[in-house]
Amino acid sequence: MPIYEYRCQSCGGVSSFFVRSIGVDLEPACQHCQSNEMQRRMSSFALGKTAASVHQNSPSGQSAAGTDYYRDPRNIGRNVEESFSRHGVELPQSVRETIDAARDGQVPKGIDI
Numbered sequence: 001m002p003i004y005e006y007r008c009q010s011c012g013g014v015s016s017f018f019v020r021s022i023g024v025d026l027e028p029a030c031q032h033c034q035s036n037e038m039q040r041r042m043s044s045f046a047l048g049k050t051a052a053s054v055h056q057n058s059p060s061g062q063s064a065a066g067t068d069y070y071r072d073p074r075n076i077g078r079n080v081e082e083s084f085s086r087h088g089v090e091l092p093q094s095v096r097e098t099i100d101a102a103r104d105g106q107v108p109k110g111i112d113i
């Protein structure tokens with residue numbers, strides 16, 4: 001469970017908040033003076049835990065499946081093709097060539113697969 005630490009701008013005290021899930025909007029109040037002027041600090045504990053817990057919490061090993069998905073070269077650029085066809089737009093020739101090249105194992109410059 002991640003811990004967010006906030007430093008109070010009014011009294012300088014540090015308050016720690018457990019959050020049930022990442023991305024929840026927290027409206028922290030100082031645990032010392034109840035001020036709402038809180039500045040987020042990075043907790044070393046939370047930092048150490050984050051990567052591992054995010055991985056474990058991904059539903060039914062989704063991230064592993066995602067990795068395999070992109071190992072199959074036929075799937076490279078598939079989402080691009082789909083988003084074009086969803087909008088009823090034909091794939092531009094340059095995009096078509098980039099995807100085809102990527103499927104042949106050539107990683108296109110400037111594109112992170």
Ligand SMILES: [Zn+2]
Binds near residue numbers: 008010012013031035
């Ligand atoms: Zn305070």
